[in-house]
Every structure is written in C-alpha cells, then in structure tokens.
Amino acid sequence: MNRFTERRYRGTEQEDTERRPKRYPEEYEPERDLQGSRQRNAEQQERRQRAEQRRDEDFRRRKQKMLRRRKRRCRLRRLRKVLFRLLLAAAVGAGLVFLCLRLSQLSMFRKKIDVSKLDKPQWIEENYIKPNPYSRPQTELEWVNGIVVHYVGNPGTTARQNQSYFNGLAESHKTYASSHFVIGLEGEVIQCVPLDEIAYCSNDRNQDTISIECCHPDESGEFTQATYDSLVRLTQWLCESFKLDGSEDVIRHYDVTGKECPLYYVRNQEAWEQFIRDLR
Numbered sequence: 134m135n136r137f138t139e140r141r142y143r144g145t146e147q148e149d150t151e152r153r154p155k156r157y158p159e160e161y162e163p164e165r166d167l168q169g170s171r172q173r174n175a176e177q178q179e180r181r182q183r184a185e186q187r188r189d190e191d192f193r194r195r196k197q198k199m200l201r202r203r204k205r206r207c208r209l210r211r212l213r214k215v216l217f218r219l220l221l222a223a224a225v226g227a228g229l230v231f232l233c234l235r236l237s238q239l240s241m242f243r244k245k246i247d248v249s250k251l252d253k254p255q256w257i258e259e260n261y262i263k264p265n266p267y268s269r270p271q272t273e274l275e276w277v278n279g280i281v282v283h284y285v286g287n288p289g290t291t292a293r294q295n296q297s298y299f300n301g302l303a304e305s306h307k308t309y310a311s312s313h314f315v316i317g318l319e320g321e322v323i324q325c326v327p328l329d330e331i332a333y334c335s336n337d338r339n340q341d342t343i344s345i346e347c348c349h350p351d352e353s354g355e356f357t358q359a360t361y362d363s364l365v366r367l368t369q370w371l372c373e374s375f376k377l378d379g380s381e382d383v384i385r386h387y388d389v390t391g392k393e394c395p396l397y398y399v400r401n402q403e404a405w406e407q408f409i410r411d412l413r
C-alpha cells in the first residue's frame with residue numbers, strides 16, 4: 134500500500150465508521166437492546182411452554198380417549214364371546230334333543246314289546262293259519278314300526294274266505310301271501326298271523342310292520358261303514374299297544390310300493406286323510 138492509497142483507505146475507514154451506527158445499532162445502544170432481547174426470549178419461552186402444555190394436554194386427552202375406546206372394544210369383544218358361547222350351547226342342546234328324538238324313533242332304539250303281555254280285545258277273533266312257507270313262515274317280527282292298510286281286491290269276499298285262502302296256500306303253493314288281520318264286511322276282525330311273526334303282505338315292510346286286509350263290497354274298493362269302524366278301532370288299539378303315531382306310522386300299501394292298494398283310499402286322498410284324522 135503506498136501513501137496515497139493508505140490515505141484513501143483511512144478516509145474510507147473513517148467514513149465507514151460514521152455510517153456504521155445506522156447499520157448496526159446494537160453497538161451503540163447495547164443495554165436497551167439486551168433488555169429487549171431478554172424480554173423477547175422470555176416471551177418466546179413462555180409461548181413455547183404454553184404450546185408444550187397444550188401439546189401435553191392434547192396428548193393426554195387423546196390417550197384417555199384411546200383407552201376408553203380400547204376398554205369399550207374389550208367389553209364388546211367379551212360380550213360377543215359370551216353371546217357366541219350361549220348360542221353354541223343352545224345349538225348343541227337343540228341338536229342333542231333332536232338326535233335323541235330321532236334315535237328313539239329308530240327301530241334299534243325302540244323298546245321291544247312282549248306280545249304275550251298285550252291285552253287283546255274280545256272283538257279280535259284268533260284264527261291263525263297253519264305254519265307253512267307260503268303264508269306263515271314263522272319268521273320272528275322283531276320290531277313293529279308301522280301298520281299297513283290293504284284292500285283284498287276281491288269284491289264281496291268275506292273275512293273268513295280270505296283267511297281260508299291264506300291257509301290254503303300251504304297246499305296250493307300258488308303264491309306267498311298272508312296278513313296279520315282281515316276285517317270283514319260286517320266289521321268282524323280275524324287275526325291270521327300272531328303279532329310276533331311276519332306276514333307276507335307289504336313287500337319291503339314285512340319285516341317291521343303289521344298288516345290289515347279289508348274286505349269291500351264292490352270294485353270301487355270303498356269299505357262298508359262297519360269295516361271302516363273296525364279298521365279305526367283295530368288301528369287305534371295297535372298304535373296304543375306298539376307306541377305308534379297314527380299320523381306317521383299308519384300307511385297304505387301304496388306308500389310302500391306305489392300299488393293302488395287300498396284302491397278307494399289311494400284314488401281318494403281326502404278319504405285317507407279323514408281316516409288318519411279319525412284315529413285321533
């Protein structure tokens with residue numbers, strides 16, 4: 134730096150010093166500025182503290198809300214579990230009751246009845262056909278789960294004639310046929326086969342049913358009033374003796390094989406339904 138530039142520099146430095154207070158006032162009023170700065174700092178700190186407090190409070194409130202919500206959810210979950218268990222227990226209970234009822238209806242669980250102890254009414258005439266392979270094979274009837282109603286299909290024949298026909302099969306060997314009971318045109322009831330033996334009458338249901346053949350005066354197959362009344366009386370006694378349900382366990386030959394037997398009560402469904410109602 135030479136002499137001239139040094140002077141110019143000094144001049145410039147002096148000028149700079151004069152201008153400086155305008156740009157940097159803190160250098161000239163340090164006390165006042167320090168006080169203001171402290172105040173500002175205090176205010177800032179206070180604001181910060183208030184904000185922190187608000188944040189804390191907000192956080193606490195949200196946490197409480199969350200805890201309340203969680204508790205409510207827990208209660209609901211517990212309630213749902215209890216309800217589910219109750220429903221499950223009810224369903225299992227209902228299922229067991231249903232199963233027991235069904236099992237009690239199955240032949241293997243149905244109590245076997247000692248026919249020798251049955252109190253047989255006087256109006257049943259015992260006239261058993263002689264043992265033979267064609268109409269009385271003496272096969273044991275182990276369980277009685279139903280009663281099958283038939284018509285003889287031979288208009289005007291009597292109960293006695295039908296009993297003789299079954300009896301004659303032992304010699305004629307014409308066919309395999311028989312029935313536990315035959316009800317005549319006058320309402321007479323003849324028992325042809327003991328109740329602990331099967332009869333050849335109802336195809337697949339020979340093994341677990343009792344059969345009743347009914348005489349009829351004409352081709353229509355309709356029973357006389359006397360035959361009908363005896364049929365009702367006999368069926369009621371059998372239902373009672375073998376603990377059967379008239380509306381479910383009393384069927385037609387038609388219900389086993391589809392054969393039109395008993396003819397009138399297959400062609401006239403209402404007449405059959407009336408018969409079932411009359412059993413009550």
Ligand SMILES: [Zn+2]
Nearest residue numbers: 283284386394
């Ligand atoms: Zn039949």
